[in-house]
Amino acid sequence: MPDNDEKKGYYTTTYKIRLYTNNLEYLKLTNQIYNEIVHKYYDLLFDNMELLKLSNQNCLRELEKLTIIGKTGEKPKNYFEQNAPLYLRRAAINNAIGQVRAYLGLLEKSKNNPNVNTPSRTTEFNCSMLFYKGMYKDLENGKVKFKLFNGEKWKWFDAKFKDWNIPKEDEILSPTIVIKKDYVMVHIPVKKIVNDVTPIKIRMKNENIRVCGIAFSNSDKFAICVVLDDKGKFIKSLFVSGGDEYRNRTHQIIGKIKKHKKKDWHYAEKDHKNYWIKLHRISEYYAHNVSREIVNFCTENKVQVISVADLKDLSTKFGKKVGKYSPIYLRKKIIEYMKYKAFKESIIVTTVRSNYTANRCYKCRGKIKRNGLVSICENGHKADYFFNSAMNIGIMCLKKFGKNVDN
Numbered sequence: 343m344p345d346n347d348e349k350k351g352y353y354t355t356t357y358k359i360r361l362y363t364n365n366l367e368y369l370k371l372t373n374q375i376y377n378e379i380v381h382k383y384y385d386l387l388f389d390n391m392e393l394l395k396l397s398n399q400n401c402l403r404e405l406e407k408l409t410i411i412g413k414t415g416e417k418p419k420n421y422f423e424q425n426a427p428l429y430l431r432r433a434a435i436n437n438a439i440g441q442v443r444a445y446l447g448l449l450e451k452s453k454n455n456p457n458v459n460t461p462s463r464t465t466e467f468n469c470s471m472l473f474y475k476g477m478y479k480d481l482e483n484g485k486v487k488f489k490l491f492n493g494e495k496w497k498w499f500d501a502k503f504k505d506w507n508i509p510k511e512d513e514i515l516s517p518t519i520v521i522k523k524d525y526v527m528v529h530i531p532v533k534k535i536v537n538d539v540t541p542i543k544i545r546m547k548n549e550n551i552r553v554c555g556i557a558f559s560n561s562d563k564f565a566i567c568v569v570l571d572d573k574g575k576f577i578k579s580l581f582v583s584g585g586d587e588y589r590n591r592t593h594q595i596i597g598k599i600k601k602h603k604k605k606d607w608h609y610a611e612k613d614h615k616n617y618w619i620k621l622h623r624i625s626e627y628y629a630h631n632v633s634r635e636i637v638n639f640c641t642e643n644k645v646q647v648i649s650v651a652d653l654k655d656l657s658t659k660f661g662k663k664v665g666k667y668s669p670i671y672l673r674k675k676i677i678e679y680m681k682y683k684a685f686k687e688s689i690i691v692t693t694v695r696s697n698y699t700a701n702r703c704y705k706c707r708g709k710i711k712r713n714g715l716v717s718i719c720e721n722g723h724k725a726d727y728f729f730n731s732a733m734n735i736g737i738m739c740l741k742k743f744g745k746n747v748d749n
């Protein structure tokens with residue numbers, strides 16, 4: 343049996359918070375020093391390209407050897423005066439390494455692909471500074487201290503932020519300060535624990551496993567979810583509605599775009615852009631809400647595995663047939679967001695082949711006939727058409743992992 347720690351996993355999420363400080367000038371000065379150092383190492387790397395064959399950590403070490411006075415007290419070949427703490431320098435070097443690697447990646451791409459422009463080397467640096475441990479401290483609810491240069495020396499300065507409480511048990515990673523024109527933001531990445539990342543095969547051996555089968559539809563119901571136990575016995579269902587509302591909202595906008603096409607072109611072009619942005623936003627909104635509703639339902643009902651039909655069978659014709667902004671077309675995005683949200687709640691999303699999930703009766707495997715939203719099988723079983731599909735998707739998942747399903 344794996345112990346508890348082995349079951350745990352992590353993901354990182356970044357909080358972006360407004361920072362309040364009376365020392366904006368020192369922040370700017372520190373940021374300027376940081377960028378000057380990034381610039382130096384960036385140029386130095388171009389003169390020492392062989393160092394890029396090393397890992398980032400070793401590359402950093404070699405660059406330090408080239409520029410910093412070591413134990414012998416001798417000035418190395420590329421020594422340059424830098425008045426900055428060690429951890430600022432290291433953050434700057436890592437930034438430079440990242441930028442040169444990105445440049446070389448693009449250069450390589452541009453050689454092989456005529457559509458990619460040849461990149462040019464950066465000459466002006468305006469990076470946001472990453473504060474490693476040693477450059478920040480005492481980060482707690484509402485407060486933090488940063489080490490900044492005040493024109494004479496490096497000192498600790500207070501800063502404040504509002505509306506964010508550090509989540510317990512989470513590990514705080516190095517923050518970045520982003521200086522905007524009129525305000526300052528701090529981006530704080532946080533490593534969060536996922537309690538259970540047990541692989542699906544091991545998970546499915548559990549006798550108390552609960553699986554949620556989900557069917558997606560082009561009706562008012564975006565998704566139809568059924569929770570099943572280990573024997574395939576039905577426990578609970580959820581019908582996530584809003585499909586018609588989504589369809590109406592997007593169709594109104596598409597109607598406007600079509601109308602505008604006939605108008606003066608340069609007005610139309612600008613309006614089009616806004617309409618496409620609107621369409622995108624509405625789609626994002628529904629995909630997030632629907633996936634959130636499903637994951638909440640699964641968490642409340644102690645589901646550990648979600649099963650959906652494999653999307654590979656969907657042809658490109660499908661979009662043309664149903665319309666790109668129809669509820670069923672949003673399914674891909676809903677599943678994508680659902681996977682991400684489910685993972686955070688220790689739930690795994692898996693797929694089953696979509697054959698027969700819609701045209702067989704979940705009770706007796708008999709062929710079904712569809713009558714509107716109702717399905718009737720050859721042996722007389724009646725059910726909601728999509729409920730039947732969802733049941734099949736859940737049952738198929740249980741069978742796939744060797745479960746003895748009652749029917």
Ligand SMILES: [Zn+2]
Nearest residue numbers: 703706719723
């Ligand atoms: Zn039947």
